Amino acid sequence: MIKRSQPVRAVMSVNDAVREVSELLDSEARQSGVKTDLVLSPDLPAILADFLQVQQVVLNLMRNGLEAMKDILPDRRRLTITTARSPAGEIEIAVADFGHGLSVASAEQLFEPFFTTKTNGLGLGLSISRTIVEAHGGRMWMTSNATHGVTARFTLPQDSGKVSYDPVPDGIHR
């Protein structure tokens, strides 16, 4: 993904952003033996947001999901991305995996910058993602699934208001 210093807010489709990222990760997912399902609501309104930044968030969450399923039974390796409209009129995006699940007592810890349990991780994906989402007036959280794995969710309001700063720390190109 390209780093861009000035967010560009424009009318965009969340479903298009999800579809493109899913295509981008297609070979990675296949190499990891993960089946990806998109469950995209057909009647989402267009929103005002930064297309690349929304894609960056979806990419970070999908990568985390893929990485969490590396060492589990091949049959269980499924990643589901859902989009829906909440009763409050926001758009909610969920990325659910069947991976190893949360390794910490509080999911909030995962959002701390540089928190990682991976040998090659920077620990920045979630903190950057939450910063992007909050700059758009949305929220982001992670919950454990009933059986296996976790679901990462975020919301985006239809009109994100003024996005006025660069959420990607200097010198970090992802």
Ligand SMILES: Nc1ncnc2c1ncn2[C@@H]1O[C@H](COP(=O)(O)OP(=O)(O)OP(=O)(O)O)[C@@H](O)[C@H]1O
């Ligand atoms: N889907 C998930 N299932 C289980 N644990 C997760 C999941 N997503 C994130 N985590 C945990 O949260 C930590 C922080 O995630 P984050 O995306 O911020 O950093 P990272 O993936 O370690 O590195 P990177 O900067 O490359 O994204 C991970 O190291 C992992 O321990």
Ligand SMILES: [Mg+2]
């Ligand atoms: Mg990550």
